Amino acid sequence: MAQEKLILFIIDDDPLQTEMMQDKLKSLKFLTLHTFGTGELALAEINKGNHKPHIIILDYFLNTVDAKASNGLSILKKLKEINPEFQVIMVSGQDKIEVAVNCIKFGAFDYVIKNESVFVRLEQVVLKAVKERNLLKENKLYKRLFIAACFGFISIIAFMGILWGMGFDLFGSKSFKE
Amino acid sequence: MDAPLIDKKTLDSLTGGDEKKLEKYIGIFSVQLTRQLAQIQQGIDSNDLEIVRLSLHTLKSQFAYMGLPELNKMAQDLEAQAHSLNPVNFPASISHFIEKCKEGEEALKKVIVSTP
Numbered sequence: 001m002a003q004e005k006l007i008l009f010i011i012d013d014d015p016l017q018t019e020m021m022q023d024k025l026k027s028l029k030f031l032t033l034h035t036f037g038t039g040e041l042a043l044a045e046i047n048k049g050n051h052k053p054h055i056i057i058l059d060y061f062l063n064t065v066d067a068k069a070s071n072g073l074s075i076l077k078k079l080k081e082i083n084p085e086f087q088v089i090m091v092s093g094q095d096k097i098e099v100a101v102n103c104i105k106f107g108a109f110d111y112v113i114k115n116e117s118v119f120v121r122l123e124q125v126v127l128k129a130v131k132e133r134n135l136l137k138e139n140k141l142y143k144r145l146f147i148a149a150c151f152g153f154i155s156i157i158a159f160m161g162i163l164w165g166m167g168f169d170l171f172g173s174k175s176f177k178e
Numbered sequence: 179m180d181a182p183l184i185d186k187k188t189l190d191s192l193t194g195g196d197e198k199k200l201e202k203y204i205g206i207f208s209v210q211l212t213r214q215l216a217q218i219q220q221g222i223d224s225n226d227l228e229i230v231r232l233s234l235h236t237l238k239s240q241f242a243y244m245g246l247p248e249l250n251k252m253a254q255d256l257e258a259q260a261h262s263l264n265p266v267n268f269p270a271s272i273s274h275f276i277e278k279c280k281e282g283e284e285a286l287k288k289v290i291v292s293t294p
Binding site for chain 1: 191203232238
């Protein structure tokens with residue numbers, strides 16, 4: 001089965017990191033990439049309804065260019081309010097465990113620390129997010145199929161019950177009504 | 179004074195040996211470095227350690243990507259110092275850091291020239 005096209009937002013105020021991330025993720029052909037320098041710009045794009053992202057890479061500090069820009073954690077909360085299914089991958093130079101725990105608590109899919117292997121790790125996490133997304137989709141499909149099958153089975157039993165009640169000999173055997 | 183050591187392995191794994199990519203990254207890095215160093219100087223002059231800390235935080239990651247581990251470590255230490263209320267000899271350490279950064283930038287530019 002072909003992988004569906006997915007929209008990925010990169011929200012980062014560091015042009016070097018954004019460029020490197022784009023170059024790394026370009027090889028994943030099923031992704032359409034959009035970049036934003038602040039969380040506010042990304043939220044405006046989502047609210048306009050132009051693009052609905054499936055996966056979002058979000059930097060923790062976003063105010064080095066625009067001092068008034070909200071930080072990544074408050075953008076994460078807003079994104080999750082709009083759609084709890086957004087898969088948000090947090091990226092930060094902060095290696096403090098409490099920062100990572102806080103991000104996960106507010107619904108981040110994963111937390112990646114900025115170091116020399118960040119881009120390789122990011123690609124792996126994006127692929128993990130896609131895999132989980134596909135699994136959830138399959139699960140939903142199986143759930144629907146199971147409900148449909150249950151409904152069909154119950155309908156057949158009910159129909160047989162009605163026929164039985166009307167005195168039809170369903171199994172070719174002599175019934176107690178005989 | 180010795181120029182900061184460049185970790186060619188990190189650079190190669192980042193660019194996959196693509197010279198154009200390397201040139202592009204060094205170009206963006208140079209622009210960003212000039213901007214961040216100016217902000218650091220401005221922060222020192224106005225005694226605003228938060229501006230200094232933010233710029234050091236940004237540079238710290240960029241040094242890691244660009245294969246400059248020594249500068250990465252320096253930025254990391256200075257960022258931690260900027261967190262404290264009264265860092266000792268901070269302006270002098272920053273001046274030394276800025277000098278090292280410029281040497282690092284020059285060393286990176288030489289990598290492009292020396293790449294066959």
